[in-house]
Amino acid sequence: METVLEMQNVCKTFYGDGVEIHANDNVNFSLKQGEIHALLGENGAGKSTLVNNLFRRPDSGTILLRGKEVELSNPIAALRHGLAIARQDLSKSLIERHTVAENILSISEGFFLSLSRIEREITSALNKYELGDIDPKTKIWKLSGGEKQRVEILKALITDPEIIILDEPTSMLTPPEIVNLFRLLNSLRSQGKSIIIITHHLEEAINYCDRITVMRHGEVVATLETEKEKNAWASEEEGIRHLATLMVGKEVLYELARKKMEPGKLTAEIQGLFATNDMGDTVVNGVSLQLKENQILGIAGISGNGQQELVEAMLHWRKVDSGKVLIHGKKIDDVSIVQDITGKSIREIRDLGIAYIPEDRRKALILDLSIRENLILNSYRKSGGLFIDQKSIVNVTEELISIFKIKTPSALSSVRSLSGGNRQKVVVARETTLAPPEGRKLILIAENPTFGLDVGTTQFVREELLRLREEGAAIMLISSDLTEVLALSDRIAVMYKGKIMGILNSQEATREKVGLMMGGSTLQEAIE
Amino acid sequence: MKIANYELIFQKRTFSITGFRAIAYRILFVIFGLMTVGFIFLLNGINPLDLFFLSNRSMLRIILILLPHTFVSFIPLLCIAIGLAIPFKARIDNIGAEGQFIMGMLAATWTAMEFPDLPSIVLIPLMFLNGFILGAIWALPVVFFRAKGGFQGADVVVSFLMVFPALYLMQYLVSGPWRDPATGFAFSKILPESAQIPGIPIEIYVPFLDATWNFDPVHISIFLVLIIALVTYYYLFRTEEGIPKTKIGYEINVTGKNPLAGRMAGISFFKVILISMIISGGLAGIAGVAEIAGNKLRLTVNSAGYGFTAIVVAYLGGLNPIGIIFSALFFAALISGGTAINLTGLPVSALDMFSGIILFYVLLSEFFFRYTIKWRRS
Numbered sequence: 001m002e003t004v005l006e007m008q009n010v011c012k013t014f015y016g017d018g019v020e021i022h023a024n025d026n027v028n029f030s031l032k033q034g035e036i037h038a039l040l041g042e043n044g045a046g047k048s049t050l051v052n053n054l055f056r057r058p059d060s061g062t063i064l065l066r067g068k069e070v071e072l073s074n075p076i077a078a079l080r081h082g083l084a085i086a087r088q089d090l091s092k093s094l095i096e097r098h099t100v101a102e103n104i105l106s107i108s109e110g111f112f113l114s115l116s117r118i119e120r121e122i123t124s125a126l127n128k129y130e131l132g133d134i135d136p137k138t139k140i141w142k143l144s145g146g147e148k149q150r151v152e153i154l155k156a157l158i159t160d161p162e163i164i165i166l167d168e169p170t171s172m173l174t175p176p177e178i179v180n181l182f183r184l185l186n187s188l189r190s191q192g193k194s195i196i197i198i199t200h201h202l203e204e205a206i207n208y209c210d211r212i213t214v215m216r217h218g219e220v221v222a223t224l225e226t227e228k229e230k231n232a233w234a235s236e237e238e239g240i241r242h243l244a245t246l247m248v249g250k251e252v253l254y255e256l257a258r259k260k261m262e263p264g265k266l267t268a269e270i271q272g273l274f275a276t277n278d279m280g281d282t283v284v285n286g287v288s289l290q291l292k293e294n295q296i297l298g299i300a301g302i303s304g305n306g307q308q309e310l311v312e313a314m315l316h317w318r319k320v321d322s323g324k325v326l327i328h329g330k331k332i333d334d335v336s337i338v339q340d341i342t343g344k345s346i347r348e349i350r351d352l353g354i355a356y357i358p359e360d361r362r363k364a365l366i367l368d369l370s371i372r373e374n375l376i377l378n379s380y381r382k383s384g385g386l387f388i389d390q391k392s393i394v395n396v397t398e399e400l401i402s403i404f405k406i407k408t409p410s411a412l413s414s415v416r417s418l419s420g421g422n423r424q425k426v427v428v429a430r431e432t433t434l435a436p437p438e439g440r441k442l443i444l445i446a447e448n449p450t451f452g453l454d455v456g457t458t459q460f461v462r463e464e465l466l467r468l469r470e471e472g473a474a475i476m477l478i479s480s481d482l483t484e485v486l487a488l489s490d491r492i493a494v495m496y497k498g499k500i501m502g503i504l505n506s507q508e509a510t511r512e513k514v515g516l517m518m519g520g521s522t523l524q525e526a527i528e
Numbered sequence: 529m530k531i532a533n534y535e536l537i538f539q540k541r542t543f544s545i546t547g548f549r550a551i552a553y554r555i556l557f558v559i560f561g562l563m564t565v566g567f568i569f570l571l572n573g574i575n576p577l578d579l580f581f582l583s584n585r586s587m588l589r590i591i592l593i594l595l596p597h598t599f600v601s602f603i604p605l606l607c608i609a610i611g612l613a614i615p616f617k618a619r620i621d622n623i624g625a626e627g628q629f630i631m632g633m634l635a636a637t638w639t640a641m642e643f644p645d646l647p648s649i650v651l652i653p654l655m656f657l658n659g660f661i662l663g664a665i666w667a668l669p670v671v672f673f674r675a676k677g678g679f680q681g682a683d684v685v686v687s688f689l690m691v692f693p694a695l696y697l698m699q700y701l702v703s704g705p706w707r708d709p710a711t712g713f714a715f716s717k718i719l720p721e722s723a724q725i726p727g728i729p730i731e732i733y734v735p736f737l738d739a740t741w742n743f744d745p746v747h748i749s750i751f752l753v754l755i756i757a758l759v760t761y762y763y764l765f766r767t768e769e770g771i772p773k774t775k776i777g778y779e780i781n782v783t784g785k786n787p788l789a790g791r792m793a794g795i796s797f798f799k800v801i802l803i804s805m806i807i808s809g810g811l812a813g814i815a816g817v818a819e820i821a822g823n824k825l826r827l828t829v830n831s832a833g834y835g836f837t838a839i840v841v842a843y844l845g846g847l848n849p850i851g852i853i854f855s856a857l858f859f860a861a862l863i864s865g866g867t868a869i870n871l872t873g874l875p876v877s878a879l880d881m882f883s884g885i886i887l888f889y890v891l892l893s894e895f896f897f898r899y900t901i902k903w904r905r906s
């Protein structure tokens with residue numbers, strides 16, 4: 001089949017944090033007419049950078065469209081050549097304060113624009129592509145993550161391009177929506193369109209894509225023809241393992257050993273919590289949960305369904321509209337002490353032995369201070385009075401650096417000088433060693449703790465969570481990575497639109513059930 | 529940034545420049561500043577080398593001859609700049625030290641007029657105490673607007689605006705209620721003897737200058753401010769194995785570098801800004817007391833503008849008390865050397881240009897400390 005798009009020796013370098021990042025290093029890539037081509041790779045492999053090169057000039061390299069060299073120096077030029085993209089970072093590509101139609105208007109051409117015509121076209125395109133009901137007059141910020149993602153996809157399709165590029169379009173879609181999307185892509189393919197899709201879900205690549213290109217560290221590692229490979233693989237699992245090995249460059253995917261453990265005492269309880277987001281919409285909608293010692297409670301859900309606000313409300317970072325967060329203390333005279341922490345200061349809450357690994361690293365790290373100063377952020381005020389106990393702190397931080405294998409020449413180097421994985425190790429080291437008060441066990445809230453980490457550090461962090469669980473900690477693991485939730489949790493609560501759709505224990509939780517519930521099915525519906 | 533075929537790349541430094549290299553770079557940038565000033569003088573037909581070093585009336589010579597006078601401005605500059613370094617470190621921009629300084633002067637005058645019969649040993653400490661309190665109070669609105677209001681730049685705006693009520697209050701008082709009926713000018717009465725901080729009665733003949741250093745106008749508050757500098761350094765700035773001595777010192781560092789992470793760990797932004805602004809306003813107030821009770825001895829309608837110059841002093845000193853001692857000396861010398869500029873026929877305001885240009889280079893050096901700059905062919 002004819003090659004419609006070819007990128008030859010494409011290079012793109014970023015300059016950040018004192019290092020040059022060769023995000024694309026002499027990359028060659030080709031797309032054939034009428035194929036779905038998957039682009040795989042770990043976070044940071046350079047996939048987005050590669051496709052973005054079609055909408056701005058790369059540092060060097062040539063781009064050929066149907067054999068002819070073209071210069072695509074901006075998105076409009078690309079559009080005129082029949083290329084369109086749904087970008088990964090929606091916060092950059094959709095304007096939150098504008099409506100759906102206004103956002104799509106921004107890419108329409110011509111001098112006279114009619115908003116109502118565009119609105120009509122959007123509605124009919126949504127129907128045609130079966131992308132669901134979205135009112136073109138809604139402001140973007142009012143949409144859920146999945147709806148935003150569908151708007152972004154529509155934005156790419158509505159210009160009827162020959163070459164469609166989708167950068168992680170499924171990260172916020174529910175499993176049924178994903179199936180729908182691929183059905184749509186299939187029909188576009190049969191109309192002769194060519195599609196590049198970037199995804200983290202290897203099974204999607206294997207099941208729906210004609211060819212697969214794997215990238216690692218800014219280079220292309222391999223391009224496979226799916227049909228051919230399928231003959232060589234014994235099963236889908238083997239295919240996934242093969243692709244994963246290509247992605248990370250070594251045999252990985254070790255099993256996590258989750259020991260069987262009886263749940264311990266109830267240590268924290270959320271009762272009927274309501275909270276609103278920054279825009280004033282209620283996004284935590286009567287959540288009730290229980291945390292027990294020796295247990296990991298997984299909160300599954302597509303990100304943006306209120307998980308973030310739930311945690312913020314628990315830690316008094318966000319106002320609680322109604323409901324309570326209770327911490328159960330040790331028993332005195334057979335009566336257990338219950339403390340209501342709703343409305344207490346963050347400091348009082350944290351001093352009860354509540355550790356927190358936020359998804360947003362800016363909340364956890366002070367990049368311009370030393371590793372040592374970052375490690376003592378919880379413990380510096382342990383000593384009484386006005387002074388810091390410098391001696392003991394020096395010893396403790398040296399120990400943490402060696403136990404957690406933080407790679408650095410010195411405890412006094414800035415955290416900025418560390419790699420992403422080692423930065424996260426600093427957070428994990430600090431938070432998991434937070435000392436709860438006498439008689440209490442640690443409560444740990446971890447939000448997507450392995451997001452964006454390399455395989456080795458991901459494994460390390462997960463093992464650390466399991467070790468804490470064995471030591472008696474109660475852990476609340478909020479993760480949009482279903483595999484992670486399923487592998488680690490003793491119980492899984494699925495969150496959808498601010499509500500808990502149901503709580504499953506690890507035996508009954510299957511990918512399918514949890515997936516359905518993430519899309520809004522109740523526990524009952526999911527079981528049937 | 530792209531310029532023709534080249535790309536200019538700013539990169540955040542992973543390893544900050546510290547120690548002697550930092551000092552050397554700062555001095556280098558000051559030299560650049562002096563060269564720029566020199567160039568401007570050149571355009572005005574004045575040979576900068578003569579002006580700075582060579583002639584009989586060069587700034588250098590005048591500065592040396594007037595060395596005791598240098599110490600007179602050194603006292604308030606040092607005290608205010610130390611106070612400023614603390615909120616600056618917490619990334620709170622208190623640019624209104626001038627107002628807090630004026631309030632210190634008012635507190636000194638009021639206290640002295642109210643209790644002229646107290647013995648010096650009681651009265652002078654009381655003046656300092658009141659100066660501290662009034663200076664601190666004048667800094668408080670910054671705390672509330674910055675911590676409780678929604679506007680991030682409130683510190684800059686509010687602290688600056690607070691200068692004017694202080695200035696007008698002073699002008700009102702010296703031309704009205706506190707005016708000395710014995711003079712035709714808007715002056716307050718000379719402070720009673722018991723309220724005057726004694727000077728240092730030393731005279732040294734310096735042969736190579738053929739001049740006598742008369743330290744009489746240098747009052748003994750110089751010891752007070754040096755002690756303040758050292759104490760602040762020891763408790764808030766100095767680190768041992770990378771850790772400050774006090775909790776609040778650490779909290780100031782964290783808040784300055786990433787308030788979000790600080791808040792997440794339970795550090796109260798309000799507390800940090802409250803404490804640092806109280807110290808900052810208080811020290812500016814103390815400087816005002818020292819200025820009135822040691823140097824001017826009476827309130828006039830003008831203030832010397834030390835509160836603004838001290839901002840430059842604090843930055844040139846690298847927001848570190850030890851560095852600030854040297855940068856305060858440098859600026860105090862510039863101020864007394866200003867007489868030399870006067871002699872060239874240029875207006876005294878040329879001196880403001882001097883500190884403005886130095887500030888520009890100091891800020892440039894701060895940028896350079898944080899970023900590396902590279903050229904690359906694109």
Ligand SMILES: Nc1ncnc2c1ncn2[C@@H]1O[C@H](COP(=O)(O)OP(=O)(O)O)[C@@H](O)[C@H]1O
Pocket residue numbers: 014015016021023041042043044045046047048049050
């Ligand atoms: N605008 C940018 N500035 C600096 N570095 C960037 C920028 N965009 C991407 N990078 C870096 O380039 C590398 C590749 O990023 P990206 O293409 O987004 O990866 P992927 O999409 O495969 O996850 C990463 O290390 C990322 O940090």
Ligand SMILES: [Mg+2]
Pocket residue numbers: 047048049088167
């Ligand atoms: Mg990407």
